[in-house]
Amino acid sequence: MFWTEDVAAKCVGPQIINDSKTPSGRVHVGAMRGVLIHDAIFRTLRERGIEARYLFGVDDYDPLDEIPAGKGAHFEQFLGQPLCNVPPPDGSSASDMAEHYISEFFQVFEELGVKVEKYRMRDIYRSGKFNEAIDIILRNAETVRRVYKEVSNSDRSENWFPFQTVCEKCGRIGTTEVFAYDGKEVSYRCRPDMVKWARGCGHEGKVSPFDGRGKLPWKLEWVAKWISFPVTIEGAGKDHSTKGGSRDVSAACLRAIFQKEPPLNVPYEFFLVGGAKMSSSKGIGASARDMANLLPPELLRFLMIRTKPNSPVNFDVHEEGIVKLFNEYDRFHDRTVTGKATADEAFVTRLAAPASIEGHEFNANFQLVTALIQMPHLDAVKEIEKRAGRPLTASERAHLEARIRSAQVWVDGYATEEEKTRLQETLPARAAELTQAQRAFLHALADALPDTTWEDDALQSKIFEVARLTPVEQSLAFKALYRVILDKAAGPKAGNLLAFLDRDFLQRRLRELPFDRVQFWKETSVTADELRAWHTKEAAKIASQEHRVNVEGAVFSTEYTFTLTDGKRVLRRVVTEGTPAPEGVLA
Structure with a gap:
């Protein structure tokens, strides 16, 4: 059972969910966790047929107690005044500071499909809605x-x-x-x-x-909201939900003064970027707007709600972290649309979508998209449609365009130089660090390309095959490819990458780095005893075998090629000097 269903199971009768934010600066993305946790609960209640409202307050009667980063000259004179009475920054069309900052936040709500009933505390106080609660609390x-x-x-x-x-x-x-x-x-x-x-x-x-x-x-404002609206569900962040913390104080005041029980609390942990909590007033971390520019709506929603609220969310904007997030979402989505998802996987996929996922079956791999947008000679949409094997639906096209925008934002604003995918016009200097075995692998792959279908999967399979027949560890083979093409140790799926490149260019590049044949043999050789031990262990998997002898001066390379029962071929090499390996080495 997904965590929102656990919350819904505790609810009886109509529910009023509440959340709020003090707009003292650009709202950081951490505030979106509470927004989306409450939204997920709201949607789950509605899905279960429980009447529910989702209120969201702008705490604009709070005092200006910190100056937004870089805005000291404008705001310092207004410290201590209600936010709604503070003029907006120069050039803003908003009526006041609070509206200036909250309007950007509410725009993110719209993009994420968060539907709330908004209220502003200036209106609540000035309308007299809290008058009775104020009187009782003061008495x-x-x-x-x-x-x-x-x-x-x-x-x-x-x-x-x-x-x-x-x-x-x-x-x-x-x-x-x-x-x-x-x-x-x-x-x-x-x-x-x-x-x-x-x-x-x-x-x-x-x-x-x-x-x-x-x-x-x-x-006490919390208490007044709970009693006046009234509120039945309101989660609070970790810092407010500790024993003896703000939430406990408010709940105790509600019981002592009004003899009422507090709303159901759903405590939630911090949202971290690279392990650090953020502050909008100090300019640390990313604003909600920045993160919504980086991640498509369904990804940002997925990031915030897939984890139970009492566990922190730590988002890594580096390549490994963001690619992992997209891949995890795609796995959930693909399993859902194919009917293979668990109940929780399907539920979180639906909750993550701002709207229905109907008509959206295909997702373009994000790492592939980031590579495509960095290759100006390619049309990313056309290349993705080629890989889908059909025209994309309108929904799929919209999601692809969102991923293209996200990829561009990531490349321009977050990716390190090492993480950027740049096709190298000349052989990178760091290619000189490759071993003789890696260099020989590149030459062997170049030799195999003329007879290889120029298509993602065929190229990927050929890379694995050539690595087995070199032989070189697969990880070292891929590192060699990425180094000579991108000057990186890793990159998008290699078969996809090669399929984007001109065949003649690729063959020239793979052959550009010379290698020492004898040293290559020695780096990839095994002893006769090691070969016999391997052969004994794998005998049941071997369908046939053949061998040949290559010679360079006084050095002999006796190469045994084995065809396995699954059709794959592997090579083992024994290097000797003066004479080749004995004929009966595998007898």
Whole structure:
């Protein structure tokens, strides 16, 4: 059973799912994990016939407490003010800072197929929707102080009240402290030393806490949301879900003040890039927009939801990591459309798709696509259609074009020079590091190409065959190919790569590196005893055998070619000096 089905099994009656985000800068991709976890739960509930709504809040009444990377000159003067009251960066068409940053985030929602009912905290507070909750919480300030102490061992003074007003003089909300409530108005001061990141103006005053004149601290704001909307499911990140953490404090306040149980929590671990947690205010890591540019919607959804929420997701943008992600998704998708998937594989494939996967049966290998877009003489779409063996459906064509865009973003913005696939116009200098056996393999492959069908699978099979008959380890054979063609140790599937190249060019390149014949023989030889031991072990698999003797000066290479019962041929070589290996070496 997939993890969202476990969550759904705990739900009875209509459900209201809630999530929210403080738009204090470009929203980093880590925030998408909560968004997509909640979306997966929402979709699962709907699929099970359970009535459900998915609310998403913009916490734009939070104070500006950190400056987005590189924006100090503009934002520093507004530190401490509600985000919705802070002007947007220069050149923005948005009404305020919060809208500037959240609009980009919501565009990603659209692309990922995430359908939410949006609300903004400025509207919630100003409309009076929280007035009743604010009044009850302020009247129970002593209870809140007790819960803070009991649950998180956090001390609050006897005159601390859980509310922050918007200072009537300087407009800051992050520097105000409420010290009294008479049932109608709160008394507050705007303290210069309240926080390190903003300086209050020192004003003291008295004001109604209702209709948007201030806000609850976010732990109590959670409580107000849960009771007012009301919320039945809301997950929280690892940092909030620890024992005695924010979630525990909020849940305890809800029980103590309103005698209600908190929403079902689905705690989730961090999303990491290269093992590091990200911060949008510090400019570390990738924004949600950046990651949505890199990964097609179904891949980003798959990445976030395939792992159980309580396990971290660590995404590696290097070639090995991103290719592995695409390959894993393709495996799930292919097994689903062919009816071979497990129940969980099929379920996560459906949840990962922004829309139906009907009409989408073929996926182009991502590593192959990245290679194609780096070969300007090739049309990537035509080459992929050749490999599919038929015209792509409209859905498949759209998915291919998305992969082409992703591949271009990866090559331009993330790939290291070593990871880029560049066809080398001349023999790379590092090809000189190849062994004599690898060089001989390249020459033998060049000799075999004229009679090889110029098609992916045929070329791939020929590479394996020539490696067995050289003989050289398969990994070393492929490394030699990639080195002389791309100046890399690895690359896309070799058969695919060779099929893109001109036959004459390839033959010339493979023969360009000379090799020492005797040294090659010695590197690939076995002793007579080793040959006999191998022959005894593999005898049941050998259908026939033949041998020949090659000579270079006083050095003899006696070569035994074995045809196996599966039709494959392998070669073993015994090198001697002065005389060839005895005729009866395998007698």
